[in-house]
């Protein structure tokens with residue numbers, strides 16, 4: 001690794017899943033373990049960055065020398081990111097944020113009734129897209145988790161969310177993606193791309209951070 005390449009840079013990283021409450025005992029969530037985001041936070045800190053990690057509910061312990069902020073829902077994550085974004089040089093959105101949340105949180109446990117039932121959900125605010133629209137925006141990197149059309153969907157997210165870079169990964173495969181110790185990334189930016197082949201998330205995190213440091217200087 002190249003120590004110090006992020007010396008003094010302020011970097012905010014989101015990690016893990018979010019939990020969207022349905023009633024006092026149930027929620028909607030996803031398979032994110034937080035491993036990718038936590039590896040990025042640890043490696044960024046080792047490369048000299050001042051790291052804020054905004055994390056959904058995971059079983060990992062907070063990395064040393066990292067300002068870790070624990071949140072639950074997509075709305076909580078949005079608020080925490082907004083609260084800490086001022087002065088950040090870089091934002092990396094590795095969290096698997098819920099795209100939809102229940103319209104109403106039921107105060108009492110929902111009772112079992114009919115054979116079929118419906119959930120009413122509305123869209124959550126897109127955190128990384130909101131950051132990329134700020135006037136003094138940090139260098140903003142999103143992830144794209146896809147089960148098909150990886151390049152096409154990633155490039156669409158790069159443009160639509162006005163990101164500086166997007167790190168696309170296959171999910172739902174035998175190896176890599178959600179909850180795995182390893183991952184592979186296809187990274188895209190306006191005039192370039194780079195492939196990182198399957199490796200442990202710690203090594204992959206430092207490879208991605210080296211690329212980010214290069215692009216930041218370019």
Ligand code: PMT
Pocket residue numbers: 014015016017031032033034035036037074093094095096097098099124125126127128129141142143144145146157169171177178179180
């Ligand atoms: O946590 P692990 O188990 O280690 O797994 C890692 C991972 C697969 C979760 C990670 O590598 C990854 O791909 N994270 C992004 C997952 C995701 O939700 O991707 P997406 O394609 O749905 O979202 C695109 C981007 O928008 C992401 O940067 C996401 O953080 C961001 N987003 C999405 C919705 C929302 N409301 N706000 C956001 O900021």
